[in-house]
Amino acid sequence: xxxxxxxxxxxxxxxxxxxxQSYYPGQRVVLRLPLSKADGGRNRYASVVRCRTSRDRGYxxxxxxxxxxxxxxxxxxxxx
Numbered sequence: 762x763x764x765x766x767x768x769x770x771x772x773x774x775x776x777x778x779x780x781x782q783s784y785y786p787g788q789r790v791v792l793r794l795p796l797s798k799a800d801g802g803r804n805r806y807a808s809v810v811r812c813r814t815s816r817d818r819g820y821x822x823x824x825x826x827x828x829x830x831x832x833x834x835x836x837x838x839x840x841x
Contacts, residue, residue, distance in 0.1 A: 766792075766822070775807065775825040779818045784809040792824060 770777035776792065784790070788809040795802045806827035815821045 767818075769821075773826075775810070775823060778822050778824065779815060779820065780812075780822050781819040783820050784812045784822050786810060786812065789827070790824065 764780055764782050766778035766780050768776055768778045776794075786809055790807055790809065792805045792807050793802045794805055807824040808827060809822060810825045811821075811823040813821050
């Protein structure tokens with residue numbers, strides 16, 4: 762399943778975004794992060810650390826990037 766997110770915060774350890782779909786804590790996802798038009802984008806594995814209803818914009822979701830060694834795990838949901 763694909764979802765398009767509106768990013769509002771990013772750091773080395775994670776990303777905060779607005780989604781029209783709810784997520785549950787611990788859910789694992791693949792985030793497609795845009796780089797530039799020439800480079801396309803980059804996939805980052807992440808886990809949901811929080812999801813709360815936003816008053817007028819859907820859901821505020823906090824994602825924590827996965828460590829490089831866990832990138833081979835399966836059962837990730839693709840999010841663009």
